[in-house]
Amino acid sequence: MSFVTPESLAEQIAGHLAERIIQGDLKSNERIQEGRVVQELEVSRGPVREALLLLESRHLVTILPRRGAIVTELTPHRVRSLYDMYVTLLTMLADLLARNWNDNNKQVLLDQAMRLQELASSQDKNAFILAGFELMRKAFTIANNDYLAQMLEDLQPAIHRTYAMSIRHSPDETELSRQFFSGLVTAVLSRDTDVLPKIFHSYGRHQCSLVLAAMQEEN
Known part of the structure; x- marks a missing residue:
C-alpha cells in the first residue's frame, strides 16, 4: 500500500x-x-x-x-552564474548516467528522448521545455546521487524562467535544443564521457547568450 x-x-x-x-x-x-x-x-x-x-x-x-x-532580478552576472552552475551539475549527471545505465533502465530514457523529438517541431514550446526537465528527472534514478538531484531541482525553476524568456524571443531555437538532446543521448548511450563536457559547455554558452539578448530586448 x-x-x-x-x-x-x-x-x-x-x-x-x-x-x-x-x-x-x-x-x-x-x-x-x-x-x-x-x-x-x-x-x-x-x-x-x-x-x-x-x-x-x-x-x-x-x-x-x-x-x-x-x-528576483535577472542581471547578466546572475544569468552567467546560473548557467555556469547548471552546466557543471548537468555534466556530472550525464557522466553518472553514462556510467550507470544498463539494458534494464535505458528504455525509459529512450522513450522520453523520443517524446522530446516529437515536441521539438510542435507549437507547444512550453511542453518541449517541460519534457526536457522530465528527461533530467528520469536520469536521477539511474545516476543515483540524491544530493546532485536536489541541487538540480532547486535550480530548475530559475532555469525554466530564463529558458522560457529565450524561447519567447527566439522560437526557432527549439531545433537547436532538439539537436543538443539528440547528441547528448547518443553520447550517454555510447558511454562517451569525454565528449560530455564539450556538449554541455557549448550548449550552455549558446543558451546563456540567448537569454542575455532577450533581456536587452525586454528592458
Whole structure:
C-alpha cells in the first residue's frame, strides 16, 4: 500500500506565482503584494507567505526587509552564474548516467528522448521545455546521487524562467535544443564521457547568450 500526499495549498499558490514569473507576466523587481494574492486566489495570508518562502528557495522571489517579496532580478552576472552552475551539475549527471545505465533502465530514457523529438517541431514550446526537465528527472534514478538531484531541482525553476524568456524571443531555437538532446543521448548511450563536457559547455554558452539578448530586448 502507498499513500500519496496531496499538494499543499502553499505549493499550489507557489506554482501559480512561479508560472506567472516564468511566462514573464511578473517582471524582475516587481513587488508581489500579499494582499492582492490573497484576494485574487481567495486564500488566507498564511499559505501565501509560505508560498513566497518556497519561491525564494527556488530563486524566483527575493524577500527584502520592510519591502516584502519582489520578483528576483535577472542581471547578466546572475544569468552567467546560473548557467555556469547548471552546466557543471548537468555534466556530472550525464557522466553518472553514462556510467550507470544498463539494458534494464535505458528504455525509459529512450522513450522520453523520443517524446522530446516529437515536441521539438510542435507549437507547444512550453511542453518541449517541460519534457526536457522530465528527461533530467528520469536520469536521477539511474545516476543515483540524491544530493546532485536536489541541487538540480532547486535550480530548475530559475532555469525554466530564463529558458522560457529565450524561447519567447527566439522560437526557432527549439531545433537547436532538439539537436543538443539528440547528441547528448547518443553520447550517454555510447558511454562517451569525454565528449560530455564539450556538449554541455557549448550548449550552455549558446543558451546563456540567448537569454542575455532577450533581456536587452525586454528592458
